[in-house]
Amino acid sequence: MLPKAETAYFAIADISGYTSFLAAVELDHAQDIIADFMDTVVKGLRPPFRLAKFEGDAAFVYTTAGNVDGSLLQDAIEGAYFKFRRRLRSVRQASTCECQACVAMGDLDFKFVVHHGEMVKQKMGGREELAGRDVILVHRLLKNTVAEKVGGRAYVLYSEAAMRAMGADPVAQGLIAHHETVDVIGDVTLWARDLDAAWREEDAQVRNEVTRGDAYATLEFDIAAPRETVWEYLSVPGQWRKWWDADDITEESGKGRRGVGTRNHCAHGNHTNIEETLDWRPVDYYTVGITLPIPGAPKIVMTRALLDGPDGTTHLELRVAKPKPKDKAFVDGAAAKFAERMTAGIARLRTMVEGRQFASSTAVEEPTMQPSTGRFLTEPVKSGAQR
Template sequence: MLPKAEVAYFAIADISGYTNFLAAVELDHAQDIIADFMDAVVKALRPPFRLAKFEGDAAFVYTTAETIDGSLLQDAIEGAYFKFRRRLRSVRQASTCECKACVAMGDLDFKFVVHHGEMVKQRMGGREELAGRDVILVHRLLKNTVGAKLGGRAYALYSDAAIRAMGVDPVAQGLIAHRETIDIIGDVTLWVRDLEAAWQQDDAQRRVEVTRADAHAMLEFDIAAPRQTVWEFLTVPGQWQQWWDADTIVEESGKGRRGVGTKNHCMHGTHTVVEELLDWHPADNFTVGITLPVPDAPRIVMTRAVLDGPDGTTHLELRLAKPKPKDRAFVDGALAKYAERMTQAIAGLRSMLEGKQPVSDAVEEPALTRSSGRFLTDPVKSGAPR
């Protein structure tokens, strides 16, 4: 039988500075550093993406989800880059190694290319591979002139096909219009996100998180479903409304991108509860300020955290901030009602998600190359005997 064409999003995470890095430093620590950073990025991308294969200094990932929330997909790309930057910073702070590889690791960076189109799966060399014109295109887009336009800064490059499939307004979201001419394929319209600027903004943002230690009260639930799936059902209005007891949930996000400042209007009959995002860290946790439809009601602050549980399950924590003494009685009363509603709603969410993940016929994912962490545990001085 001929392979069946499937529609998919494709993405490539490519390490910038890879060739120069390997050519100028000690290979044992260099390879370990590369594996460490690539592991952080790929884990952050999946899900919604799956790993198709490693390609030297790049990871090729894809998803065949029929519909995917545009904000969710962009969060995955940017979140993967932020995880790399945080990992780079923590490694550099922890490392005492003076070898050339460890000194030069700060020269490494990532760029991402995202496209939407068709593909087929075909067996080559004993395993399935993705093939097709759009698979070729996303790879060809790695060779572009964006780096010169941004002065060598990290970026995410989205094809116009990907932007249209996500249903986002690139101009409203501040993406930069770009164009490349690809041999045989021709002119391609593209949109660029400056990831260095996005990282600086995210890193400078004041955290508004209720920790376990600081919480006035906390509700905890275990759900036998992947963390990314639970995150999606907590944050995407269309998914959220399937299990929460609101009549309608209307998202007000201004530029069409979910994040700090986004407001969700949860309508219950003639009453509306407004939740404003005060902090946003996909797909780890987010904090909301809740305004109840009660005159002079205090604003209730809550952090919702999704954590990895055992065997692919998710542990959900709802952490309530300590109220002012004068508001404690009101908040405790509201919490009691909320806990009852949430317990019932989570039971419905569990019935929707647990044990009902579709069996995938996707390409088998290759194993990640594990870093031994030798560059952290076995520091050396550059030029010393190995």
């Protein structure tokens, strides 16, 4: 039988500065550093993406999941990059090695190319690989001139096809319009986001998290599903509506992208609760200010935090901020009703997500990640000593 075509999102995470880095530094620490950073990024992309293969200084990932939420997909790309930047910072602070590789690791960066189209799976060299015109295109798009527009090497470049499939408005999001001409394929419309600028904004953001220690009240639940899955069912209105007892949930975001400032209108009969997002850190937590349709009702601030539990489970904490003394009685009454509804809702959520396989049953087997031994953190070498 001929291979069946499937629709997919494709992405390539490519290390900027790879060639010059390896050419001028100690290879033992250099390879460990590269493996460490690549592992950080690939894990950050899962899910929605799966690893198809490593390609030297790049990782090729994809997802054939049905209706991938566009905001979640963009969060995955940017979140993976933010994890790399946090890892780079922590490694540079922790390492005492003064070899050329450890000194130069700050010159490394990442860029991403994302496309949407068709593919087929075919056997090559004893394993399945992805093939097709769109697979070729996403690889060709790595060679581009977008760095001149963003003024750096850290960016994500979305094809117009990817933006359409996500239902995203690139102009509203402030993305940079770009065009490339690709051999045989022709002119391709693209949209770029400066990831270095996005990182600086993320790093400078004042957090608004209700911590466990500061919470007035905390509801806790354990869910036998991955954190990313639970996050999706908590934050995407279409998924949230499946287990929560609202008649309807309408999302309002001026940028067409979920985050700080997003407002969710939760309708219950003739009444509507409004939740405004005050802090947004996928897939760790988000904080909302809840306004109930009651005259004089205070705004209730709550953080929904997701933590890793044992064996791939998720520990969910709903932390209510301390109210003003005059509002304590109201918050106590509202919290009691909320706890009852949430306990029933989580029971419904568990039936939906626990024990389910969300990856495609026809997915390509993922290659083994190259482990980092962490020698650049534990075994300093003399600068210039080649091995």
